[in-house]
Amino acid sequence: MIKVTRLDGTEYYLNPHQIESIEIRPDTTLIMLSGKANIVREEVDVVLERIDTYRRRLSPYIVQE
Numbered sequence: 001m002i003k004v005t006r007l008d009g010t011e012y013y014l015n016p017h018q019i020e021s022i023e024i025r026p027d028t029t030l031i032m033l034s035g036k037a038n039i040v041r042e043e044v045d046v047v048l049e050r051i052d053t054y055r056r057r058l059s060p061y062i063v064q065e
Contacts (some may be wrong), residue, residue, distance in 0.1 A: 002050040004030070005041040014038065016051040 001013035007027065014030070022044055023029045030038040030047070040047065 002047070002054050004038070004047065004050075007039055007041060009041075016054055019051075022047060 002016050003011055004014050005011050018032050019030050020033050021031045027039045028042055028044050
């Protein structure tokens with residue numbers, strides 16, 4: 001799970017494997033496989049870094065570049 005922040009400041013955790021796409025509208029919008037849109041405060045680069053960190057924790061044998 002990755003931590004994200006709603007526009008009202010509430011933090012919550014989201015399963016990154018359920019994210020279908022990420023859009024900038026101008027806020028960062030995570031479109032889930034269910035079709036639900038989650039608007040978050042984090043910039044796209046921050047969300048992508050958190051997803052990468054999460055996946056590396058799940059697979060410690062991935063070769064680091």
